Amino acid sequence: MIEQTLTVSRVERDTVWLVAEDKPACAGCNGKCGSQIFSKLFGSNKKALPIVCEESVQVGQKMTLALDDSKVVENALWVYLLPLAMAFLAMFVAHLMLGVSEPWQILAAALGGLTGFQIAKQRTKALRHDIKVIKIYPISLPLTQIDGDCAK
Template sequence: MIEQTLTVSRVERGIVWLVAEEKPACAGCNGKCGSQVFSKLFGSNKKALPIECNESVQVGQKMTLALDDSKVVENALWVYLLPLVVAFIAIFISHLILGASEPWQIFSAVIGGLVGFKFAKQRTKALRHDIKVIKIYPISLPLTQIDGDCAK
């Protein structure tokens, strides 16, 4: 299970919108590595994740969610592997069966990859993630006090 603690950003009729906190740069490079450069270039758009929740929560509360690992692997296989396999199949068909020249083989690989990506995108929309609420923290206490991570 993958667990993540998120903050409630808004609540609407049984749907809670959660936002992940930005991770600080690692201490090894003090923010001079490639990931920090890309973060500065492309900004830090925070995406809100909608979750159905029947419990009473307030804006600013922390919630810990868990996601089954198998769904992540299944989605990754569909999104990354299927377009590649369809592109290779398109190359083999265009070369071995149709006897096409190299530019047509490249073109068929691109078309095959796009078709595979379109199919994978439709397939992953049908997959449902089983996201479970593990813990809802009270708003009155900081998260570090609840978990016992206070520095002495």
């Protein structure tokens, strides 16, 4: 299971919109590495994830969600492996069965890869992710609070 803690950004009836917090790639370079420079250049376009939630939540609350690993692997196989396999298949068919020259084989491989990508795109739309709510944190307590740790 892959777990992630998200923040509630919007609540509409039984749908809760969640956004992830920005996490820097590393904290050791003080923003001088390539990863953080690209992050600053291209901004952080946060996308909200809609989840159907029957429980009452408020904006600002944190929720921990879990996703089954097997669905991620299944999606990765469709998205990465199918276009590659279709490109090779189209190239071999163009070479062995049709006997065309190399530029036509390259074109066949590109068309096969695009066809595989379109099939994978349609297939992954049909896959359903089983996202489960693991925990809903109360809004009055920070996530880092430890029992017995109070300021006097």
